[in-house]
Amino acid sequence: MVASSSEADNGASKSRFPDMKTTSGVQRPYFDDVGPRNVTAVVGQSTLLNCRVKHPGDRTVSWMRKRDLHILTSSIHTYTGDARFSVRHPEHSDDWDLRIEYVQKRDAGVYECQVNTEPKINLAIMLNVDDLSSLAATHPGPRPKDAQASISGPPEVYVKKGSTISLTCTVNVHSTPPSSILWYHGHAVVDFDSPRGGISLETEKTEAGTTSKLLVTKALLSDTGNYTCMPSNASPASTVVHVLNGEHPAAMQTSRAAPHHQMTLLASFCTLMAATLTR
Template sequence: MAVLRVAFALLGATAYIFHAEPSSSGASAIAGTGPPNVLGCSQKLKRSVEKTYFVDVSPRNVTAIVGQPVVLRCRVKHPGERTVSWMRKRDLHILTSSIYTYTGDARFAVIHPEASDDWDLEIEYVQPRDAGIYECQVNSEPKIHLAIMLNVQDAQAKIWGPEEVYVKKGSTISLTCIVNIQSAPPSSVTWYHAGAVVDFDGPRGGVSLVTEKTETGTTSKLLVTRAELSDSGNYSCVPKNAAPASVIVHVLNGEHPAAMQHGGSCGITPKLLLALFTLFIGNMLR
């Protein structure tokens, strides 16, 4: 009988152990410490390890033209619940926070396509006062920021070469004008001679105009063939949306190689011409 009691006791203990094991696992699941939550913990750990950082997608030094729009780029990876903001360093003014604008200047806005990493700052109708440093910030711990320097230039045309050009009668006058607007190039560039429009279909004839867009802006080239003395005077390059540029052209009736415009060369300035003349007189006196 004693042996049977021991055997029954062992069987009961074994049954209790096998019956209690699932209950123990269920209790662990409820408490959040058992195997069913291992994946969830792993995901939480992964999310906490993902670091917020900026993706370097644009230059830190940006140049804009007065009156034109400009976009300052900022791409943030893994921002999570953190807030991305733009600040103007000059006066520490918060311009935008998340997708909201915090300035009364309606020219400023944030560009953030849904579900994208881009938090770009757009400034319309750029003004000289907008020049300075702008920071894209993320309120992580510690806080991270990306600084971009904005330079502002006037929309200005420029004619290559000196302010005065000398050409020989019968040769070709060649003038090249550059307009430093890239985002919104001028719709037209007009050349004037002594206040009158210079065009290929004008009464002068022998005029060629070539205008093209380049990486640095818009280039307009004026060629006037078989130069006459009457072609001397002021030539102006006038873009539709930029300040004009001017040059004085002298057509000389006679050979003077030192002062001639040769092909793409720019000739010499009056000061250099005076120096050459002085040197010539000095040699004569000797």
């Protein structure tokens, strides 16, 4: 926290005392320090980290997460598989705000708004996360009657190694959408920024309910297991994923049926032989 405060102070000094002009007389970008430097969010809710850049010119504004030096956004584009992160930039405005939906405890830390000037300037913001809304797994609170999540498709899913695992979870709560939907692989929360990579989430709220789609590309054998969709205000749903190393489920069913098929052929052969001997 001390280091974060120091970084925040450095960023603030750059925004309060900008070098307004270069030697060519062109105004340089600087931060209009209007937003809070220390933000507190609540688990499951959305939050905005404010960044206002004056006179950006043709410079690029980016957001970086300090704990792993991961670039989250660059200009209006998102560079993370975690769809909870996006940039809010109204057209022709100076605002480049980082939006985080369904905030989780692990999102806490320092985030930097950066402009690729020479030297680079940055604005550091500390995000604190309070666990005021409870997860359904530990503190189940009041839920709408019959509130239930469901994962489309069969209870067991078979995919080939190297293909994409696609799981779609729908929550049938219309009046009060869930404040958060977490995905678990076994007992661990799915980490969208793990070194494994290739994991993304798409969440959509409609009048019919809330849909959360989990995508795991280039499936590994280690991706096999139980997957649970856990909304904050509804009963969870689970499915089992089997990642097969070149073996198709139909082949498994054929191998199980083979003994019965062989016995049928043997019985027919014996009947034919018996008929021949009696002639």
